[in-house]
Amino acid sequence: MKIALAFLIMVSAWHPAWSVAAQNEIRVFQVDAEGKTGREIGAELGRAIKSAFPDIERIYDSYLAGFIRQDQFNQWVRSGMDIIRVNIDPAYQEELSAMASTWQISGKDRLGDGFLSLNELWFFQLMPDVGRRTNCSGFGVLGNVSATHAPLVGRNVDWDTTEDLRSLQAITVYDYGKDVLVNIGFAGYIGVISGFNNHGLYLAHLDSPLGIRYSQPAAGAHSIVFDLRKTLENEATVGAAAEFLMAQQFPFSHNVLMADRDEIRVLEQPDGKASHLRTPSTPTRPEMPWGKKDQIAVVNCFVSEESPSNCIESKDIYRWQRFGELAVFEPGGRTAQIDDLTRIMFDTANRHQAIFNAKTFQSMVFSPKDGRLFLYAAPISNNKHEKPVMTDVSHLLPKADMENDPYRSEILLLWSVVSVMAGVVLWVVLKGRKSMADYLK
Known part of the structure; x- marks a missing residue:
């Protein structure tokens, strides 16, 4: 599996509401996940992210230190996190664990120490469930x-x-x-x-x-x-x-x-x-x-x-x-x-x-x-x-397949018309050949 890292460049557009001369960019990770396990997806994604953001562990740790007190964090890890985590699809749990395995993960839950623990990474994932x-x-x-x-x-x-x-x-x-x-x-x-x-x-x-x-x-x-x-x-x-x-x-x-x-x-x-x-x-x-x-x-x-x-x-x-x-x-x-x-x-x-x-x-x-x-x-x-x-x-999004294409009905109608026309042409040609053969007899 390969993950392509791309950049979206903010460019001038014809529409006034989003036209701009300055440029900005946001990273896009394209994950080929077809037929892959959560562990395979997480490992490849983790390596791609670490390559793009070498300091990602410190950034997450620093943010969490400003978001929640250490005692509150400890209490939530003890009393709340596993209750929610056990109900998360195992494939997603595997994906996160595999992603973390490609980063420098600390064994200590200490907010603001410059390192990221697995519990801290899980807390960041579940912040909306905590009620931020x-x-x-x-x-x-x-x-x-x-x-x-x-x-x-x-x-x-x-x-x-x-x-x-x-x-x-x-x-x-x-x-x-x-x-x-x-x-x-x-x-x-x-x-x-x-x-x-x-x-x-x-x-x-x-x-x-x-x-x-x-x-x-x-x-x-x-x-x-x-x-x-x-x-x-x-x-x-x-x-x-x-x-x-x-x-x-x-x-x-x-x-x-x-x-x-x-x-x-x-x-x-x-x-x-x-x-x-x-x-x-x-x-x-x-x-x-x-x-x-x-x-x-x-x-x-x-x-x-x-x-x-x-x-x-x-x-x-x-x-x-x-x-x-x-x-x-x-x-x-x-x-x-x-x-x-x-x-x-x-x-x-x-x-x-x-x-x-x-x-x-x-x-x-x-x-x-x-x-x-x-x-x-x-x-x-x-x-x-x-x-x-x-x-x-x-x-x-990759080009939609025919089943999911919003213009599927129009395409099928056009294809039907073309098929009918081709059938008519073929019928005329074959009928013409038969008539000519009868004439030559």
């Missing part, structure tokens, strides 16, 4: 309010990051042959925060805390980021993805922004309570009104009237209201294009509670119909004074 406080958001359109008459979805990832951690931004493409997974995050992060597959299914994780103290995970609790990966590797539609995720138990409340070639939904999953799959027309809580046809938004709280009320922070209330102000698209009127979603995800109307804010390190717009991805990755300096840029990285 972030203010991510998303917005989507579909149907007749979309210029493509198909779903378009935007998503911002807002974390407390450091220059070192931003330097590790990467995209990992797992090519299993028939199925392809594009994982947008960090080098060495094998769970999924944001990702999509070659069937057009897109999934993104967003926190939605209930305001209660984090407790030890219940037995049987799954990791949301590893289950998102499993879903993308096995499902093609929002319905199937939601059915799988709703059957699982997770240690922390969250939203999942979901899109495929036909629909966009938000899966609201409060810890210990029933999940709800929200559509653009789902009734929302009185304090979080919506009423936007074929348009949907998500922030870090639950808005469905059937979900628990946790929209108490001003940042969530403001961003929800701002999405409502920007959701101006109508059937038969102004329809939304990729450029419109880009502008919405880059909105800074209120710089203290903006959709695009100081913590935004990734912003993206995805078109499930044709697999087009437009991505902004924050520069290492995190300098947002310059105009932000989204780069078209649609070439990430």
Whole structure:
């Protein structure tokens, strides 16, 4: 198995929302995973990452030291990590262990010592399951309010990051042959925060805390980021993805922004309570009104009237209201294009509670119909004074096979027409030959 390391260069584009003169780059790891075990994938991926980021162990260790106290880390390792880890697909566990075996891994769990232990690497993978406080958001359109008459979805990832951690931004493409997974995050992060597959299914994780103290995970609790990966590797539609995720138990409340070639939904999953799959027309809580046809938004709280009320922070209330102000698209009127979603995800109307804010390190717009991805990755300096840029990285997916090609029906129709015409021509030729033979008798 070979892993190709590529660079995505941010280049000037015709569309004003993402045109730029300056250049930036993000690493892409192309993984030939067809027929390979998790151990084989992890070993090759680990070597490629170590070659690209020789200091990756120190960077992860330094980030964790600023994220959690040593005593909190020790407590979570003792009481929570193994409960979740035992329910992670063994292939993913093997992949992480094999990847770590190619790095310089310490046997001591000591945050900030410049070394990375296996427990520290696992903690980084499972941070969304611990309930890190972030203010991510998303917005989507579909149907007749979309210029493509198909779903378009935007998503911002807002974390407390450091220059070192931003330097590790990467995209990992797992090519299993028939199925392809594009994982947008960090080098060495094998769970999924944001990702999509070659069937057009897109999934993104967003926190939605209930305001209660984090407790030890219940037995049987799954990791949301590893289950998102499993879903993308096995499902093609929002319905199937939601059915799988709703059957699982997770240690922390969250939203999942979901899109495929036909629909966009938000899966609201409060810890210990029933999940709800929200559509653009789902009734929302009185304090979080919506009423936007074929348009949907998500922030870090639950808005469905059937979900628990946790929209108490001003940042969530403001961003929800701002999405409502920007959701101006109508059937038969102004329809939304990729450029419109880009502008919405880059909105800074209120710089203290903006959709695009100081913590935004990734912003993206995805078109499930044709697999087009437009991505902004924050520069290492995190300098947002310059105009932000989204780069078209649609070439990430290998050419879709006929079964998964969104234009399959058109191609089959054309092939049928050509076949019929060829048959008619052949029939005419053969009939002509027969007539000539009869004439010569």
